[in-house]
Amino acid sequence: MxxxxxSFICLSCFALSALGQERSYVVTDYGAAGDGRSDDAAAIQxxxxxxxxxxxxxxxxxxxxxxxxxPVELKSNVELHVxxxxxxxxxxxxxxxxxxxxxxxxGEGMMWLWCKDVERxxxxxxxxxxxxxxxxxxxxxxxxxxxxxxxxxxxxPRPHVLTxxxxxxxxxxxxxxxxxxxWTVHLxxxxxxxxxxxxxxxxxxxxxxxxxxxxxxxxxxxSNCHIxxxxxxxxxxNRREWQQYGPTHDVVVTNCTMASRSCxxxxxxxxxxSIARVMVSNCVITGSNRGIGIQNxxxxxxxxxxxxxxxxxxxxxxxxxxxxxxxxxxxxYPRADGNHKDANWRFPKGETHGRCGEVSNIRFxxxxxxxxxxxxxxxxxxxxxxxxxxxxxxxxMRKTTRYEGGIYDKRPCLGEGFVESKVHPLxxxxxSHVYVxxxxxxxxxxxxxxxxxxxxxxxxxxxxxxxxxxxxRME
Numbered sequence: 001m002x003x004x005x006x007s008f009i010c011l012s013c014f015a016l017s018a019l020g021q022e023r024s025y026v027v028t029d030y031g032a033a034g035d036g037r038s039d040d041a042a043a044i045q046x047x048x049x050x051x052x053x054x055x056x057x058x059x060x061x062x063x064x065x066x067x068x069x070x071p072v073e074l075k076s077n078v079e080l081h082v083x084x085x086x087x088x089x090x091x092x093x094x095x096x097x098x099x100x101x102x103x104x105x106x107g108e109g110m111m112w113l114w115c116k117d118v119e120r121x122x123x124x125x126x127x128x129x130x131x132x133x134x135x136x137x138x139x140x141x142x143x144x145x146x147x148x149x150x151x152x153x154x155x156x157p158r159p160h161v162l163t164x165x166x167x168x169x170x171x172x173x174x175x176x177x178x179x180x181x182x183w184t185v186h187l188x189x190x191x192x193x194x195x196x197x198x199x200x201x202x203x204x205x206x207x208x209x210x211x212x213x214x215x216x217x218x219x220x221x222x223s224n225c226h227i228x229x230x231x232x233x234x235x236x237x238n239r240r241e242w243q244q245y246g247p248t249h250d251v252v253v254t255n256c257t258m259a260s261r262s263c264x265x266x267x268x269x270x271x272x273x274s275i276a277r278v279m280v281s282n283c284v285i286t287g288s289n290r291g292i293g294i295q296n297x298x299x300x301x302x303x304x305x306x307x308x309x310x311x312x313x314x315x316x317x318x319x320x321x322x323x324x325x326x327x328x329x330x331x332x333y334p335r336a337d338g339n340h341k342d343a344n345w346r347f348p349k350g351e352t353h354g355r356c357g358e359v360s361n362i363r364f365x366x367x368x369x370x371x372x373x374x375x376x377x378x379x380x381x382x383x384x385x386x387x388x389x390x391x392x393x394x395x396x397m398r399k400t401t402r403y404e405g406g407i408y409d410k411r412p413c414l415g416e417g418f419v420e421s422k423v424h425p426l427x428x429x430x431x432s433h434v435y436v437x438x439x440x441x442x443x444x445x446x447x448x449x450x451x452x453x454x455x456x457x458x459x460x461x462x463x464x465x466x467x468x469x470x471x472x473r474m475e
Contacts, residue, residue: 189245378429
């Protein structure tokens with residue numbers, strides 16, 4: 001009887017081991033060379049197709065190899081696993097990227113690794129996914145790369161790294177994703193998504209190099225990530241091209257470190273629907289052109305958002321990048337009229353002028369900032385931005401670059417894009433029901449001390465507790 005039991009256990013373990021092997025699909029078994037020169041897209045696609053057709057499993061990119069590849073379609077029930085020391089590298093040939101990352105709008109980049117309307121997709125491993133970004137850029141400038149001139153201004157061949165559309169139950173964990181030529185991780189219409197423990201390391205000089213874009217998606221959790229991006233590190237939005245997927249709601253971001261030449265954590269600017277119930281906490285932001293930003297430029301609304309326990313430092317960069325070192329930025333202004341290569345996609349069909357929606361119930365708790373500029377709050381009408389709560393804000397005003405200060409950035413907006421002013425810890429353009437409960441300001445030596453600035457008196461401003469500025473109290 002004992003021998004029978006032992007035999008049964010051994011057979012069971014063997015069967016489970018065999019099952020595990022059957023559910024792994026190693027891309028080299030399908031002809032992938034992994035030599036960094038051959039295009040392995042066809043072999044990787046065969047492995048993914050076989051895995052999905054068999055009911056799912058793990059597609060493995062084995063270590064110590066570089067798998068250069070053109071576009072690859074991901075499918076349901078597949079875990080794409082990049083082993084440590086393995087790299088999946090985007091083919092630098094611009095001519096092979098033909099599927100738009102924005103549907104019929106072909107003016108904002110193509111797709112490299114993509115999927116549409118799938119279930120249970122995972123991207124894991126200690127390896128690297130490399131977008132080969134510099135290969136798609138023009139000349140290197142001081143703090144950016146030039147964009148290559150486009151033969152057809154309505155077609156931009158730069159590939160996005162991951163374009164994941166309509167995924168139900170998504171997991172991205174542990175991988176290093178780097179060198180995106182355009183947006184890097186773009187979630188469109190996804191529901192129940194986890195991004196955890198990834199290093200997203202874009203070249204800080206690459207324009208449009210967003211880190212993670214949450215677009216028309218719900219129930220998203222981003223945690224324990226390190227992100228460097230020339231453009232926004234984490235951005236929530238509702239692009240018009242994907243409006244069928246509904247609003248962006250119920251998003252949590254926590255325990256992340258970020259650096260950006262634009263805005264580290266941004267809501268907007270594309271927002272034709274609703275963004276609501278968002279929490280961002282326990283994050284560190286360094287060397288960014290703007291720290292935390294709500295940049296509403298379309299008819300959609302932004303409500304019920306909380307930022308808490310964030311340390312950040314901001315500095316000025318060139319006008320290539322949006323932002324003027326504002327640690328906190330809450331705005332709603334109409335978008336500029338059609339002056340962009342994809343202007344036909346910026347406004348509702350049949351409209352040629354922009355309009356902007358309400359931004360309300362936004363809370364900032366326990367924010368510690370060092371910056372060359374102050375916070376900026378404003379809208380096109382006094383009631384457009386309302387019920388903004390600043391609780392326990394600590395600011396150190398410090399000059400760190402050669403760029404001229406005293407400017408706030410409203411771009412992209414109708415009319416003048418810059419507000420010229422002296423540097424103030426808090427500048428309110430137009431807003432209503434702004435509540436301040438604790439706002440401490442420290443001025444470095446040589447930085448002229450200035451108080452609050454209000455462009456008009458058409459606002460309601462409440463100081464619920466004393467505001468301290470170098471020993472002086474402002475009531």
